[in-house]
Amino acid sequence: MDFETKNGHLMWDGCDTVALAQEFGTPLYVFSQTMIEEKCQELQRDFVEKYDNVRVAFASKAFSTLAMLKIIEKQGFSLDVVSDGELYTAVKAEFPAAHIEMNGNNKSIEELEMAIDYGVGRIIIDSLQEVALIAAIAKEKQRVVDILFRITPEVNVQTHSFISTGQKDSKFGIPIDEAILFPQIKQAIETPEVNFLGFHFHVGSQLFDNEAHLAAVGIALDLVRLVKERFDYTIKELNFGGGFGVRYTDADQPKPFSYFTDPMMAQVLAFCEEEQFPQPAIVIEPGRSIVAEAGISLHKIGAIKELPGLRKYVSIDGGMTDNIRPGLYEAEYTGILANKADQPAAETVTVSGKACESTDILVKDIELPTVEAGDIFATFSTGAYGYSMASNYNKLAIPAVVLTNDGQAECIVKRQTLDQIIQNEEIPSFLK
């Protein structure tokens, strides 16, 4: 991984990470605003400014905090939310409602009411009862709701099966099936409380190959043609989801956004020209690829356990509670000792978390300088799905989050206190 050092310390966006660990404590998430904005700039230049009628919606589940949503809003991007909590965060960040898109495979009535009350820009339908449900709520509130259908394009992707979503047997999306999808489309066209805009797909996550996206675009365009033929109805919007891969370790070779978006747009534009079709709005929903590499985690090394001839475990003061991805789907990470960033590797160790699970291993067999208690281990590329999947397992506190910007650093999420961990707990009268 590429990184800068100063006085033997890992530097991040102009900040000394060892000093950050001292000032804000560990475990600590550190996000570089500079690096997030660099990714956004790439999207602006190679997608938003390059093509007409296209949008980027940040998939907020990757990292949803008030400060992050401000960064996204400043870019003029839209926001994808999938729950009342993510929508609430957007409302509290005063994110423009019209730029919010609501996904989710099981939205509750309360969530739909909340979304319609706030006036979100799009609701993406992912279940067979949803059109009727939305229509009923919209009628009561005298609103018309813009909708898309999330389809399962039935493409197989090269990623861990736990994070692939576009295959037929999936809890996500509506199968492209005569008997299932077409009655839904007919209903949507005929229901005055909804404005049927088009289709959405999301084929999977952490993809390095554009094949699945391109196959799915082809399928979506076939549907556009079919809907025109069958219903004389013109699709106005297509959402191609996210899933663009990032670098977690040196083995990952991520591609620029344009590797995905250019051929997708070429396909759309060729289709529109051939079929004499007005170009639908094209939306992409990157999450991971905007924030993953901009974030690192800092942990303090504690117990060191050498099992002769077997393995040396060095334990950190966090683990699966602040980064569950290794335990959840065998995700790989790499890192360095932030306070020995200039020193050569001297031993091979396994960095383990402090939670009571044997899968709580952050990095297996990593080469580091001689590790001592008190060293600061920095894990790279933890910006996506680290903080957002954090838990209180073992009643460990959720770490603080710091945002850096060219040498400045400020706390954007305070460390949870022990009182906050149990603040909602009560002892019932019959136990007193």
Ligand SMILES: *Cc1c(COP(=O)(O)O)cnc(C)c1O
């Ligand atoms: C998770 C998700 C995304 C973002 O995926 P990334 O891999 O983080 O880019 C986009 N759209 C939908 C519907 C999702 O579920």
